[in-house]
Amino acid sequence: MFRDEESCSLGQGTVRHETDKAILFENSDDEQIWVPKSVIHDDSEVWADADDKREGELIVKQWWAEKNGHT
DSSP states (O other), X not given: OEEETTEEEEEEEXXXXXXXXXXXXXXXXXXXXXXXXXGBOTTOSOOTTOGGGSEEEEEEEHHHHHHTTOO
């Protein structure tokens, strides 16, 4: 699911765990994906380090999604 040339949606879900550099995102299919904080796109509803942004659509940079087989 592409939003535009620069981003890719990993779908709706919840942040289950967080480290200094990554989040563990669980999507609506119960798949868990470690996502580096540096690849979270500005359009994402889910944000690291924000208690009120732990659920929603996670949008990442397209190059990372392609490299990791999420497209």
